[in-house]
Amino acid sequence: MNRIIVWHRRDLRTHDNTALSNALQETTDILPLFIFADDILKQRDDFSPACVKFMTESLKDLSAQYERIGGKLILRRGFFLEVLHEVVRESEARAIYFNEDYEPAAKARDNDVIQTFTKLGLQVRAFKDQALFAKQELLTKQGKPYTVFTPYKKAWLSQVHLIPTPIPAPKHLTTVAIHSLPPLSNDELGFPCTQQLLVKGGSTEGERQLAQFLSNKIHRYKELRDFPALDGTSLLSAHLRFGTISVREIVRRALSLLEDAKSETEKIGIETFVSELIWRDFYFQILDNFPIVEKESFQPSFRHLQWENRDDYFEAWKFGRTGFPIVDAAMRQLNTTGWMHNRLRMIVASFLTKDLLIDWRWGERYFMQMLVDGDMAANNGGWQWSASTGTDAQPYFRIFNPTSQSQKFDPHGKFIKAFLPELRAVPEKYIHAPHEILQKSPLLAREIGIELGKDYPLPIIDHAVQREKALAMFKSAK
DNA sequence: TGAAATGTTGGGGCG
DNA sequence: ACGCCCCAACATTTC
Numbered sequence: 200m201n202r203i204i205v206w207h208r209r210d211l212r213t214h215d216n217t218a219l220s221n222a223l224q225e226t227t228d229i230l231p232l233f234i235f236a237d238d239i240l241k242q243r244d245d246f247s248p249a250c251v252k253f254m255t256e257s258l259k260d261l262s263a264q265y266e267r268i269g270g271k272l273i274l275r276r277g278f279f280l281e282v283l284h285e286v287v288r289e290s291e292a293r294a295i296y297f298n299e300d301y302e303p304a305a306k307a308r309d310n311d312v313i314q315t316f317t318k319l320g321l322q323v324r325a326f327k328d329q330a331l332f333a334k335q336e337l338l339t340k341q342g343k344p345y346t347v348f349t350p351y352k353k354a355w356l357s358q359v360h361l362i363p364t365p366i367p368a369p370k371h372l373t374t375v376a377i378h379s380l381p382p383l384s385n386d387e388l389g390f391p392c393t394q395q396l397l398v399k400g401g402s403t404e405g406e407r408q409l410a411q412f413l414s415n416k417i418h419r420y421k422e423l424r425d426f427p428a429l430d431g432t433s434l435l436s437a438h439l440r441f442g443t444i445s446v447r448e449i450v451r452r453a454l455s456l457l458e459d460a461k462s463e464t465e466k467i468g469i470e471t472f473v474s475e476l477i478w479r480d481f482y483f484q485i486l487d488n489f490p491i492v493e494k495e496s497f498q499p500s501f502r503h504l505q506w507e508n509r510d511d512y513f514e515a516w517k518f519g520r521t522g523f524p525i526v527d528a529a530m531r532q533l534n535t536t537g538w539m540h541n542r543l544r545m546i547v548a549s550f551l552t553k554d555l556l557i558d559w560r561w562g563e564r565y566f567m568q569m570l571v572d573g574d575m576a577a578n579n580g581g582w583q584w585s586a587s588t589g590t591d592a593q594p595y596f597r598i599f600n601p602t603s604q605s606q607k608f609d610p611h612g613k614f615i616k617a618f619l620p621e622l623r624a625v626p627e628k629y630i631h632a633p634h635e636i637l638q639k640s641p642l643l644a645r646e647i648g649i650e651l652g653k654d655y656p657l658p659i660i661d662h663a664v665q666r667e668k669a670l671a672m673f674k675s676a677k
Numbered sequence: 678t679g680a681a682a683t684g685t686t687g688g689g690g691c692g
Numbered sequence: 693a694c695g696c697c698c699c700a701a702c703a704t705t706t707c
Binding site (some may be wrong): 370425540542545549584593594596597598599600603663664 | 679680681683
């Protein structure tokens with residue numbers, strides 16, 4: 200019997216899937232498996248309904264892909280090890296193949312699986328798939344993992360020729376008939392989702408999104424990506440999170456566009472986008488090589504910062520009631536759509552940590568509970584960067600001014616007004632700091648019919664004051 | 678992948 | 693004509 204279980208986790212596609220294509224080199228008798236894992240669903244509070252929704256949509260698409268080529272995706276629910284035991288017994292498979300993961304809990308689980316089933320005589324193999332370079336493939340001259348992005352990026356680019364050519368989806372395989380659950384919904388999984396997601400799951404959708412980005416948007420990526428009112432970003436984050444697209448495929452196509460780029464801006468657009476993918480690899484290898492970052496600041500000197508951690512400020516931040524329009528609009532975008540523009544993620548993270556003086560881990564967890572693309576490595580890396588506690592973090596004294604960030608990146612308040620309808624009548628001049636209407640033009644407030652402090656909150660803090668407090672907090676920790 | 682504070686320069690008003 | 697002051701614009705330093 201030459202039957203291989205291909206255990207899907209965050210690689211919900213059949214094309215250019217390393218574990219699957221390796222299995223197919225040995226047999227066409229494939230048992231594609233996905234486990235709705237109680238290990239995760241029951242015990243973690245950092246997995247979002249939005250993620251679950253994207254995942255279930257992606258599983259439907261994956262299921263259809265397998266059916267098209269003669270196979271069948273087997274869905275099961277339970278604890279990982281128990282389900283794997285069942286499936287191994289029922290299918291009489293000789294091997295389990297999967298794509299490796301870099302989160303501490305997942306690594307522990309996978310080691311467990313390798314140990315357990317190797318002992319039972321199965322062949323268990325883990326493949327690199329979600330990253331282009333991972334683990335310790337790129338090391339400094341001293342033989343240590345990189346902790347600074349720029350030299351990491353240089354090393355990454357010098358090895359770019361090693362990235363394997365993507366493998367097309369298989370044409371045919373067969374799956375033995377064993378029991379499979381019907382696709383489960385958000386409600387059935389205990390994660391009811393009320394958000395209106397901007398992106399749909401599934402690799403069919405991922406490919407569509409990618410094609411659109413590469414043909415229409417990547418050329419102006421550098422110019423437009425910082426403006427949340429514009430559609431300048433790739434919107435591929437959730438697809439990358441669940442592996443509904445192959446990152447190798449993205450890089451290969453981006454680089455081939457680079458070869459025949461006509462203008463300098465076009466080149467820079469493509470390079471900037473690839474650079475973002477390098478950040479993604481960078482944070483995978485940080486989490487893998489320095490797993491302490493999951494729980495603690497990377498910088499030892501910043502592990503005992505005296506955060507104020509005021510609950511009332513945290514609530515105001517979460518629900519977009521801080522009185523800083525750009526922050527509030529951003530948080531409402533997150534709450535209602537499960538996604539937030541990258542520039543805004545930096546603004547709200549700086550605001551939470553350096554204006555509200557709240558521990559970055561509170562924000563990190565809230566993002567994981569709300570984001571459709573929540574990925575531990577990237578989310579943790581981003582938060583630690585913003586909080587100045589991480590590898591290659593911004594210096595602690597680099598503190599965003601929420602109002603000037605707003606003026607710079609949402610100059611007409613178009614994004615703000617899209618998510619804060621109560622401010623629609625506020626003129627451009629005041630949209631970034633509406634409370635100034637009270638001091639500078641009290642008549643205007645009546646004219647536009649808005650009562651500040653009631654219809655929209657007054658600023659809950661004074662940026663200049665909080666900035667000084669943040670500087671003092673960091674200085675005393677040093 | 679900042680912002681604020683401080684320093685420098687140069688033009689224009691003015692005695 | 694000249695020095696002085698003011699201040700905007702820009703540059704540099706500091707947090």
